[in-house]
Amino acid sequence: TARQLKDMNANRVFICCTFGLFTEGLEMFDDAYEKGYFDRIITTNLHYRRPELLKKEWYTEADMSKLIAQIIDFSNHDMSMDKVGTPTEKIREILSIYNDHVDKEV
Structure with missing residues (x-):
């Protein structure tokens, strides 16, 4: 916990x-x-x-709006879901933005 x-x-x-x-x-x-x-x-x-x-x-x-929109769009166009994006890269980008913000507060 x-x-x-x-x-x-x-x-x-x-x-x-x-x-x-x-x-x-x-x-x-x-x-x-x-x-x-x-x-x-x-x-x-x-x-x-x-x-x-x-x-x-x-x-x-x-x-998650953009991700869901992408999934729906890819599905409607019979495209492979592996092209939706790599979540790891997006997570790293978000963490970088967050860490920059936290560093500025300290």
Whole structure:
């Protein structure tokens, strides 16, 4: 868990999932964030997210709109999905942008 990672001296903890449903409510996440157990929770926008979730300081949305549009377009044109793109390169690009932003804040 995030708390266990912090107990093992993890400097930062990011929780990522495709469909963050938060079915038990947001309060327990607010509490864990306040205690410093995690730095950020990242979920995709491929499902409904309650407006109050979008306002949380600890929440970040990963916008998948372009990827889904590409998949639909490639599918409609009977093109191979391997041309959709390499997610590894995109992840590295996003991490670079994020790290540049964090470095400027420090």
